[in-house]
Amino acid sequence: MTQKSVLVLVGSLRAASTNRQLAEAAIDLAPEGIDLAISDQHRDLPLYNEDIDVEGELPASVVAFREAVGAADAVLVVTPEHNGTMPANLKNAIDWSSRPFGTGAIVGKPVAVIGTAFGQYGGVWAQDEARKALGIAGAKVVEPTLSVPNSVVRFAETHPKDDAEIVAQLEEFINAFAASLDAVDAEQQAA
Structure with a gap:
């Protein structure tokens, strides 16, 4: 295996969130050849708005985020479940990375989704919604998953x-x- 850089997006914005801790544990356990790195750039993205998605006029946070996603070999999304779905900041990150349509930074990029949540199913609804949005955005969603229930306890x-x-x-x-x-x-x- 050649060296792979994996951008890790944590859907919870809390500094001590259990999903951030799960991401940190994944980083510690990554085998040789896999370089996982948490990115917090999606925290600074404005809500997606086509009116501001104009080449040459993009907010600096969008440019930096798209470049980071584009430079990574793959993306790992680690998400909690908010009201039965993924957090808004994560959906917003997917939207920004999917544009321009058909050529966005996430298009063709291998992506996996894992997470932990307070409920008994470990956030599977949020993970399913994230996979769905990522797939529609053009990412290559890969199969391995992990859902950890009862995170708070x-x-x-x-x-x-x-x-x-x-x-x-x-x-x-x-x-x-x-x-x-x-x-x-x-x-x-x-191919």
Whole structure:
């Protein structure tokens, strides 16, 4: 496997969110050849508005975010569930990265979605909505997933990196994600 840079977008904006902690644990567990790095650039994006999505007049935050997504080999989205769906900031990031239509930074980019949530299903609705939006935006959504339920209780006093069960699940996810990236590379080389 060649070195892969993976941009990690955390849907929760709280500094100590359990999803940020899950992302940090994934970074710690990444195998050689996978470089995961959390980006907070989506926090500064204005709400998507076609009136301001004008080449040469784009807000600096949009230009920087699109460049970061474009430069990454893949994207990992780590999302909580807000009212049964993904947080607005994450949807906004997907919208900005999908433009210009058909050539946006996310188009053709391998993306995986994982997360943790307070509920008993671990935020699967939010993850499904994120995958749907990403796929429509043109991303190459890959299969490996991970949903961790009961986050507020489970991680009340334990960081995910100190939870043996979560570490095992994250390692399994990251290895499957790495294999998916290799498969995408093989598809692209064969095309």
